[in-house]
Amino acid sequence: MSDSSLTFAFEQSASPMPVSERAALLENPGFGRVFTDHMVTIRYSEGQGWHDARVHPRRPLEMDPASAVLHYAQEIFEGLKAYRTADGGASMFRADMNAKRFRDSAERLAMAPLPEELFLESCRQLVKIDRDWIPASEGGALYLRPFMIASSVFLGVKPADEYLYMVIASSVGAYFKGGAPSVTLWVSDHFNRAGPGGTGAAKCGGNYAASLLPQKEAIAEGCDQVIFLDTIEKKWIEELGGMNVFFVMDDGSMITPPLGGTILPGITRDSLLTLARDRGLTVREERYSIDQWQADANSGKLRESFACGTAAVLTPIGRVRGHNGLDFTIGNGGPGIQTEQLRTALVDIQRGNAPDPHGWVERIF
Numbered sequence: 106m107s108d109s110s111l112t113f114a115f116e117q118s119a120s121p122m123p124v125s126e127r128a129a130l131l132e133n134p135g136f137g138r139v140f141t142d143h144m145v146t147i148r149y150s151e152g153q154g155w156h157d158a159r160v161h162p163r164r165p166l167e168m169d170p171a172s173a174v175l176h177y178a179q180e181i182f183e184g185l186k187a188y189r190t191a192d193g194g195a196s197m198f199r200a201d202m203n204a205k206r207f208r209d210s211a212e213r214l215a216m217a218p219l220p221e222e223l224f225l226e227s228c229r230q231l232v233k234i235d236r237d238w239i240p241a242s243e244g245g246a247l248y249l250r251p252f253m254i255a256s257s258v259f260l261g262v263k264p265a266d267e268y269l270y271m272v273i274a275s276s277v278g279a280y281f282k283g284g285a286p287s288v289t290l291w292v293s294d295h296f297n298r299a300g301p302g303g304t305g306a307a308k309c310g311g312n313y314a315a316s317l318l319p320q321k322e323a324i325a326e327g328c329d330q331v332i333f334l335d336t337i338e339k340k341w342i343e344e345l346g347g348m349n350v351f352f353v354m355d356d357g358s359m360i361t362p363p364l365g366g367t368i369l370p371g372i373t374r375d376s377l378l379t380l381a382r383d384r385g386l387t388v389r390e391e392r393y394s395i396d397q398w399q400a401d402a403n404s405g406k407l408r409e410s411f412a413c414g415t416a417a418v419l420t421p422i423g424r425v426r427g428h429n430g431l432d433f434t435i436g437n438g439g440p441g442i443q444t445e446q447l448r449t450a451l452v453d454i455q456r457g458n459a460p461d462p463h464g465w466v467e468r469i470f
């Protein structure tokens with residue numbers, strides 16, 4: 106049987122969460138702390154290829170302490186949402202892009218690439234079996250977390266020959282109730298996220314591990330999030346720890362830093378580029394420096410800035426601070442109009458409340 110047509114074995118949970126308990130959790134699920142009853146696992150070994158695809162009750166992993174991932178961090182992940190449709194069904198947004206990016210990340214980390222169809226099917230199966238966990242509340246969704254670890258038991262430094270792919274799901278509420286409040290960013294000038302030739306374009310846990318100390322610094326400085334600069338000239342804006350960034354000018358045109366190996370190719374970023382062009386806005390993928398950002402914010406040439414990613418969709422940036430007294434406000438410091446319009450346009454497509462001209466929404470059931 107070929108890899109991509111694996112049949113999933115099903116083991117239904119014998120003790121799913123009682124309906125009343127689940128309902129209580131879904132009232133205010135927050136982000137990433139309420140988990141569903143089931144999970145998916147698929148195994149890979151060099152001899153057998155991808156095999157043993159299962160949907161089964163969510164349970165702890167048993168791992169040998171010499172499992173490669175625990176030592177050399179050969180791990181990648183994805184994040185995407187399944188939405189409840191108005192008629193009680195479910196859909197996913199551009200999951201094919203996540204499947205493709207997962208392959209790209211696997212390649213960069215020298216891991217076995219998972220066939221894209223298997224990625225998609227694993228997500229669909231989990232959404233189907235845990236359908237009751239998709240919040241019906243406005244802004245709620247089922248956040249899917251596909252990930253893969255090197256599971257070979259070996260301390261030698263080389264790519265593993267066994268991998269374990271899994272998908273777990275978490276019921277999430279609206280990231281922000283009402284409109285997203287704007288955030289203050291801290292410019293990290295002595296820590297970097299990613300350099301040329303590194304793993305910046307791969308969605309791997311290691312990138313996040315490296316971003317935690319600068320993020321901690323941002324919090325200690327009274328800011329919400331850290332924003333990173335390029336490693337060579339230390340002036341070009343790259344992205345946040347887990348979100349891409351856009352700049353909105355006074356003529357409505359937008360700039361976002363170009364992909365090129367050090368920035369994660371966000372699917373929200375790509376979708377917003379397309380939606381903005383659909384609306385006749387000029388969008389440029391080009392480098393933008395921290396000095397220019399400050400000058401344009403102060404002169405009024407720059408009207409808005411926002412960060413974007415699957416979890417929070419669009420987050421307005423109200424203020425930017427850094428070492429040596431760097432401190433400037435964007436617009437009036439609150440959410441901007443174009444940011445709000447783009448957010449609404451994107452969310453309406455994702456949730457099936459607007460036409461889907463690009464075929465981004467897949468109906469699961």
Ligand SMILES: *Cc1c(COP(=O)(O)O)cnc(C)c1O
Binds near residue numbers: 347370373
């Ligand atoms: C996941 C991620 C993003 C956003 O990507 P989306 O596909 O839009 O969710 C941006 N930057 C980093 C570093 C990320 O890990």
